[in-house]
Structures are given as structure tokens and as C-alpha cells.
Amino acid sequence: MNPIAATVTAIALSLISAASLYAASPHCRWPSWRRHAARGNLVGVLLALGALWVWIAELGVGAGLCAMLGTWMLGLMACPYLAWRTSPDADGGTR
Secondary structure: OOHHHHHHHHHHHHHHHHHHHHHHHHOOHHHHHHHHHHHHHHHHHHHHHHHHHHHHHHHOOOEEEEEHHHHHHHHHHHHHHHHHOOOOOOOOOOO
């Protein structure tokens, strides 16, 4: 696989996995995502494993694990922040 395509695929899988896990969370603030909560954990874990596999195939075990965890944690932190700022019931941070 082309190195650029593999990197983009791994990043996309990591971020979609994080979004899926956020949708399955009881703290999800986007109503349209809440209806997918039943499958969110399974899909999120499978996507995370796929992302880990692509990262390891591209960079090796040590660097692949670090790259996957880095992109995954970035997505896991970005989803709640974006939901807090953009959800229909967001109060603009005046709490």
C-alpha cells in the first residue's frame, strides 16, 4: 500500500473509532448520534483494532502503537469538545 494512503487510512480509522465510541457514550450530546449507541462500542473497538493493524503494518510495532494511541486520544478528546461547542443544547460555555 502507498505510504500516504496507509497513513490517511490509519488516521481516518482512528478518528472514526473515537467518534463511534463517543456516540456510544452516555455523555454524547448530539441527539442524532445517540440512536447509534447500541452498536457504537463494537464498531469503535473493531475500528480501533483495524487502525492499530494499519499503523503497525506501516511503522512497526512500537511506533505504530504510539501513532495509533496519539491519533485515537486526539479524537477521543476532540469529540466531547466539539459536541460541547456545537450541540443543539449548548449554552455557549456559560455554565
